[in-house]
Amino acid sequence: MRQFTAVVNPTAGGSTGAAALLPLAKLLREAGAELETAYSDSLRHAQELARRAGERGHVVLAVGGDGIVGGIGGALSGTGAVLGLVPAGRGNDFARALGLPTGPAELARILLRNEPRAVDTIEVESAVHDRTVVLGSVYAGVDAVANHHANTSRLLRGPASYYAGGLRAVAGWRAAAYRVTVDGVVHERRGYTVVAANSGYYGSGRAIAPGARVDDGLLDVVMIHDAPRRLFFALMNDLKTGAHVERPQVEIVRGKEIRIEADRAVPYGADGEVEAALPVTARIRPGALRVLC
Structure with a gap:
């Protein structure tokens, strides 16, 4: 027993x-x-x-x-x-x-x-934050701001706090110029966020990376490009089902090591706790954790 x-x-x-x-x-x-x-x-x-x-x-x-x-x-x-x-x-x-x-x-x-199942974890390394390991995702951009608003909300709890936090974050966001290096390949994009996802979900059930698997040894890197705010609000609704991946403003690549940089001090978060600013590097640790599920 x-x-x-x-x-x-x-x-x-x-x-x-x-x-x-x-x-x-x-x-x-x-x-x-x-x-x-x-x-x-x-x-x-x-x-x-x-x-x-x-x-x-x-x-x-x-x-x-x-x-x-x-x-x-x-x-x-x-x-x-x-x-x-x-x-x-x-x-x-x-x-x-x-x-x-x-x-x-x-x-x-x-x-x-x-019986325990082996799942992947994410090693997170930043010059301004101690090296740490998380499970779900690392996200850099408007969603990090939204998560901060949700965590500090005194009036709303659960999914409502994330939705309200997202609206507040998008209203004040201006696109950043990202440099995303995935297993040595550089992607330069201007946009709202970059997410390195082990889990398919974040922000209380939003399917940011519907194809992500916690045991495939890869991170799904979701890049949301610059778009009019009205389109981004529609995209936020798409996150409930993962339909956003069909939009041309959303790009997904996969890799084992991802470095995210930007033209300014863009905030990033990890599993709702880590709060710092770019640059950050995320590395997959295949099968590093045994979980009952």
Whole structure:
């Protein structure tokens, strides 16, 4: 029987991570599993708790949103430890990419019975930020601004905060000149954003890279070119289904190492937590993390 340590972000999604864990914890214990709960007071603290639990052979449950999932997953990347997800945040996009259920009974069955699956992670390197590892995506441009607005919103939660943040970001955005190097091949484009995606989703269910797979050893690089604002607002609606990839203003290439530069200090983000400015380099780490899904 598996032993679990749940690392909880108490404020995920504006609610308590502990509340999301309670029904699942009851089911795991009733099945005979051991479960310890550890509360984090910061992302770095959560990573430390996860590493210790992994070293003891416990399955580490990341309880929260994409920020804590990406942080803990990055900390466990390459260690051989097993990660389980308890979605309890605003977006839960990596859980969505893995096809995880939201109901506690279905999730408990996966955590108790399924074998770990090897998935890729992303190593992120920047001159202005410590090297880190995340799971979902690195995004540079208007979406990084939108994510910042969503994270700092006091009035809106969940998908509504991302949509409102996107509208606010687009209204004040001016196109940047990007230089995107994918496995040594340079692409110079002027536009709104560049996304290096391991997961197909970001921004609370928006299908930014519908063809991305978390275990193919590649990053899908989505470049959204300059366009009138009215067209970009329509494109934001297309993101709900992934239909934006059919528009001529959207270009997708794939690669293992991506460097993103721009003609100004364009902000970038990673899994909803890292906030810095370009340039940044993202490298895929194939099969570096074992996840129950």
